[in-house]
Amino acid sequence: MAELIVEEKGKKGGKRRPKKHSTRIDMTPMVDLMCLLITFFMLTTAFSKPKVMVITMPEKDKKEDPKNAPKISAERTLNILLTGEDVVYYYMGIADPKKPPLPTLVKTDFSKDGIRKILLIKNRDLFTRIAEYRDQRITGKLVVADTTADNEIKKMKKEDKKGPIVLIKADSKAKYKDIVNIIDEMAICNIASYAIVDLSPVELEMIKNAPK
Amino acid sequence: MPKIKAPVRTPHIDMTPMVDLFSVLLIFLLLTASFRPSEVKPIEAPTSVSEKQAPDNDIMTILISKDSLIFFNIDNGKDTSTHFRSKLLQKMGEQYKITFTPAELNRFGKMAAFGMPIKDVKSWINASESKDRDLLQIGVPTDSTDNQLAWWVRLARLTNPGAEVALKADAETPYMTVKKVMDLLQENKVNKFNLVTNLMKEEVTLKDLPPKQ
Numbered sequence: 001m002a003e004l005i006v007e008e009k010g011k012k013g014g015k016r017r018p019k020k021h022s023t024r025i026d027m028t029p030m031v032d033l034m035c036l037l038i039t040f041f042m043l044t045t046a047f048s049k050p051k052v053m054v055i056t057m058p059e060k061d062k063k064e065d066p067k068n069a070p071k072i073s074a075e076r077t078l079n080i081l082l083t084g085e086d087v088v089y090y091y092m093g094i095a096d097p098k099k100p101p102l103p104t105l106v107k108t109d110f111s112k113d114g115i116r117k118i119l120l121i122k123n124r125d126l127f128t129r130i131a132e133y134r135d136q137r138i139t140g141k142l143v144v145a146d147t148t149a150d151n152e153i154k155k156m157k158k159e160d161k162k163g164p165i166v167l168i169k170a171d172s173k174a175k176y177k178d179i180v181n182i183i184d185e186m187a188i189c190n191i192a193s194y195a196i197v198d199l200s201p202v203e204l205e206m207i208k209n210a211p212k
Numbered sequence: 213m214p215k216i217k218a219p220v221r222t223p224h225i226d227m228t229p230m231v232d233l234f235s236v237l238l239i240f241l242l243l244t245a246s247f248r249p250s251e252v253k254p255i256e257a258p259t260s261v262s263e264k265q266a267p268d269n270d271i272m273t274i275l276i277s278k279d280s281l282i283f284f285n286i287d288n289g290k291d292t293s294t295h296f297r298s299k300l301l302q303k304m305g306e307q308y309k310i311t312f313t314p315a316e317l318n319r320f321g322k323m324a325a326f327g328m329p330i331k332d333v334k335s336w337i338n339a340s341e342s343k344d345r346d347l348l349q350i351g352v353p354t355d356s357t358d359n360q361l362a363w364w365v366r367l368a369r370l371t372n373p374g375a376e377v378a379l380k381a382d383a384e385t386p387y388m389t390v391k392k393v394m395d396l397l398q399e400n401k402v403n404k405f406n407l408v409t410n411l412m413k414e415e416v417t418l419k420d421l422p423p424k425q
């Protein structure tokens with residue numbers, strides 16, 4: 001690759017010439033640099049593989065018995081209604097047309113002080129415990145393997161009896177990103193139990209009458 | 213004193229190293245291009261904090277574009293000699309009474325995501341120009357009378373029982389379309405979905421916790 005720079009010697013007898021500088025540029029450093037860059041890019045592209053978010057849905061049982069449906073306490077239930085356009089409605093408890101008054105919808109959004117704040121307040125206990133556990137690992141007070149830590153966090157989530165049970169419901173105007181965003185919030189706020197369920201007719205009515 | 217004129221020489225640069233460089237770059241680009249699956253339609257996945265990586269093999273991908281068109285893709289598996297794609301197409305052909313020649317099956321095995329009614333698959337495989345091929349990509353039909361996507365999923369599950377399902381939808385896709393696909397998958401006993409997202413880090417620490425009232 002490197003090139004020999006041959007100094008030209010005067011051919012015509014006797015005539016003296018000024019010393020000439022070769023106009024050739026040695027490209028070797030550039031090639032070296034490019035090799036480094038290529039190696040760098042090859043390594044980084046291998047890391048930027050698509051990421052996935054895993055969700056597991058409950059099995060759909062055809063012969064579903066309403067008596068066997070999991071019972072969830074009303075005071076722990078947080079309903080999140082998505083209707084697109086970065087609007088999130090939520091209410092606590094259960095909307096039952098037989099038991100008026102219906103709960104009122106509160107309007108919020110996907111920002112930091114929006115739904116996340118609500119989720120953090122409701123999930124304070126579990127969130128604090130998990131965050132403290134993680135902090136201990138980061139500061140080096142606790143040395144455990146990643147899998148052990150994951151299992152420990154899973155156990156904490158499973159044993160949690162105070163945190164909200166979030167029911168995510170989306171109407172026909174909702175976009176796919178709304179669902180992904182809200183599931184993401186669940187992961188950020190360490191919500192132990194959440195499910196994606198269908199809207200009931202009452203809730204559709206509630207969205208219609210909701211504060212704009 | 214007269215100036216001594218330096219004879220004019222044409223400056224010539226030796227191009228060999230540059231040629232080396234460009235050949236290397238070209239090889240690199242060619243290699244990466246083959247890794248990235250050619251996409252039918254641009255799909256802008258939503259962002260999430262998930263850092264889990266998508267599996268390399270044994271993955272069935274359902275792509276949903278912004279305008280709710282559905283495309284299907286499945287890989288050949290870890291061991292390429294299994295030829296899952298070709299087997300799947302053969303089964304699909306038997307289902308819809310279409311016979312594919314071994315050459316067509318083989319060719320299909322090397323192709324990427326597709327989305328068209330089964331009757332057009334043959335012309336898609338045999339299309340010589342990519343332009344013609346793209347024109348055929350009108351989405352897999354999912355009507356209740358002829359739900360071809362359900363058959364693709366069902367037969368893909370039979371061909372490669374170990375395949376996981378990845379769902380790659382555009383952020384702006386209506387949720388109802390995604391829900392329809394998810395319901396269909398659940399009917400085929402797929403209860404675990406890998407939603408393809410782009411990583412966007414976001415962290416909440418104890419400091420962000422709102423104060424107790």
